[in-house]
Amino acid sequence: MPLERKLERKLLWSGDEGYEQARRHAVWNGRKPARRPAGIVLAEDADDVAVAVRLAKERGLQVSVRAGGHSTSAAGLREGALLIDVSRLASMDIDPLARTAVVGPGVLGQDLDMALDPLELFFPHGHCSTVAVGGFLLGGGLGWNWRAYGPGCVLVRAVDVVTADGEAVRADESQNSDLYWAARGAGPGFFGVVTAFHLELRPRPAVIKATAHNYPLAMRGELLGWLHGIRHEMSPIVDPSLCVTQHVARSPDGPTMLLGLFAFADSEREAEEALAPFTNAPLREKALWRIDPAAVGGMQDLTGVDDLYPAGLRYSHDNIMSNASASALVPALDAALTSLPTPRSHVNWLNLAGSPELPDMAFSLLGDTMVELVTVWDDPSRDADMHAWVIDHARRLEPVTMGNQMSADSMASRGLGPDAYFAADALSRLEALRDRWDPDRRFVSFLLGRDTV
Numbered sequence: 529m530p531l532e533r534k535l536e537r538k539l540l541w542s543g544d545e546g547y548e549q550a551r552r553h554a555v556w557n558g559r560k561p562a563r564r565p566a567g568i569v570l571a572e573d574a575d576d577v578a579v580a581v582r583l584a585k586e587r588g589l590q591v592s593v594r595a596g597g598h599s600t601s602a603a604g605l606r607e608g609a610l611l612i613d614v615s616r617l618a619s620m621d622i623d624p625l626a627r628t629a630v631v632g633p634g635v636l637g638q639d640l641d642m643a644l645d646p647l648e649l650f651f652p653h654g655h656c657s658t659v660a661v662g663g664f665l666l667g668g669g670l671g672w673n674w675r676a677y678g679p680g681c682v683l684v685r686a687v688d689v690v691t692a693d694g695e696a697v698r699a700d701e702s703q704n705s706d707l708y709w710a711a712r713g714a715g716p717g718f719f720g721v722v723t724a725f726h727l728e729l730r731p732r733p734a735v736i737k738a739t740a741h742n743y744p745l746a747m748r749g750e751l752l753g754w755l756h757g758i759r760h761e762m763s764p765i766v767d768p769s770l771c772v773t774q775h776v777a778r779s780p781d782g783p784t785m786l787l788g789l790f791a792f793a794d795s796e797r798e799a800e801e802a803l804a805p806f807t808n809a810p811l812r813e814k815a816l817w818r819i820d821p822a823a824v825g826g827m828q829d830l831t832g833v834d835d836l837y838p839a840g841l842r843y844s845h846d847n848i849m850s851n852a853s854a855s856a857l858v859p860a861l862d863a864a865l866t867s868l869p870t871p872r873s874h875v876n877w878l879n880l881a882g883s884p885e886l887p888d889m890a891f892s893l894l895g896d897t898m899v900e901l902v903t904v905w906d907d908p909s910r911d912a913d914m915h916a917w918v919i920d921h922a923r924r925l926e927p928v929t930m931g932n933q934m935s936a937d938s939m940a941s942r943g944l945g946p947d948a949y950f951a952a953d954a955l956s957r958l959e960a961l962r963d964r965w966d967p968d969r970r971f972v973s974f975l976l977g978r979d980t981v
């Protein structure tokens with residue numbers, strides 16, 4: 529049977545009814561790029577993926593992939609490619625005794641929570657519960673409690689992959705180990721389609737405690753200086769972030785600084801001890817308000833991050849990773865913190881210090897701090913300005929930047945190359961593996977500036 533017929537109504541060529549809807553749906557961001565794939569395959573299983581890759585080969589098309597569509601630059605949407613939408617590959621097969629799961633790339637963080645919580649199991653998915661594991665894990669995945677676990681991809685034990693020839697293979701430590709190496713961090717530079725991730729699960733922390741302090745923006749130097757200064761001493765079971773925005777606290781007077789702290793502990797006492805440096809900090813007396821440490825019922829209660837990122841709004845996003853001292857980083861951030869262009873726009877400071885050493889895998893570059901710059905708006909006429917604000921402030925941070933975390937796909941807009949994401953030897957190895965696994969360049973690679981027009 530011709531390959532096209534095998535896919536039947538799951539294949540939409542440009543111009544077909546339903547194509548435009550599928551094209552727009554492929555991008556979570558309310559800002560939809562004009563790029564038009566030649567066709568879109570709404571795959572339902574790994575066989576559909578394999579047929580789609582062979583069809584692309586037959587037609588001389590490149591292949592791109594999307595899972596949850598959260599790539600801010602819509603890295604999966606490529607002009608003239610065959611886009612394989614794997615969001616329907618969302619099965620979860622959990623073995624509670626072995627503490628393992630086999631999940632499809634379309635599984636969302638919230639799906640994992642719903643399935644794992646009753647089994648007292650846990651997986652560190654993205655902080656926003658609508659991010660899919662597909663792009664999250666391929667890009668490394670800095671999820672909940674990541675300072676204790678490391679990036680989520682460390683807990684990937686194997687991947688099922690459709691290769692450039694349309695063949696389905698398993699990759700793990702003992703077979704196709706170089707493909708396994710690449711699947712843990714290559715992100716949009718991966719040269720295959722992952723149809724399943726084999727995950728190692730963690731026991732659900734016995735106690736999850738959260739606390740929040742809201743500080744006036746005028747305290748930014750003092751607060752950030754203190755927080756950044758103690759980043760290496762914070763307990764590894766604390767997941768801390770400082771979000772500067774008007775939106776979360778709904779302050780009528782402009783942005784405030786919301787310090788959110790989560791402790792993932794084995795006992796009440798361990799959680800209290802981990803949060804003590806914050807609950808006892810002298811600075812807390814200057815907070816506009818505080819929520820004292822309280823137990824969180826389950827991961828489903830941690831929806832604060834989702835409130836920052838409703839679907840349908842327009843987003844631009846960049847980040848930097850830094851090893852700079854407080855005296856260098858804090859002044860460098862001042863211009864961004866004092867010029868947020870809309871109430872929902874925000875700057876996040878995240879502590880990455882103290883995580884376990886990275887194993888040998890493509891995900892290889894990690895600073896001790898990450899700063900995210902995010903603009904959020906709804907009026908399309910502001911697109912250029914909102915994007916320019918992000919790029920401008922990311923550029924101003926370049927003197928304190930040691931790399932970028934792939935989630936923002938920042939390289940496309942700032943003209944950066946993949947060396948922003950990888951240690952030099954890891955990038956060389958990745959490109960050598962691309963030659964081996966995808967010599968004809970069936971798969972698109974990193975989204976570069978020239979691809980975005």
Ligand SMILES: Cc1cc2nc3c(=O)[nH]c(=O)nc-3n(C[C@H](O)[C@H](O)[C@H](O)COP(=O)(O)OP(=O)(O)OC[C@H]3O[C@@H](n4cnc5c(N)ncnc54)[C@H](O)[C@@H]3O)c2cc1C
Pocket residue numbers: 593594595596597598599600602603604605614633653654655656658659660661662663664666667668669670671715716717718720721722723837934935936
């Ligand atoms: C609101 C929001 C919150 C976020 N929070 C976090 C966070 O807490 N931590 C974090 O680390 N990141 C976070 N991110 C970034 C996010 O992890 C990345 O953007 C990730 O790529 C999204 O995965 P996705 O599958 O939803 O996106 P997609 O856009 O579908 O995928 C991104 C790219 O990954 C590749 N890809 C995806 N699936 C496959 C597959 N099965 N096979 C081959 N290639 C594939 C493709 O190249 C695709 O273009 C967040 C992003 C947003 C928008």
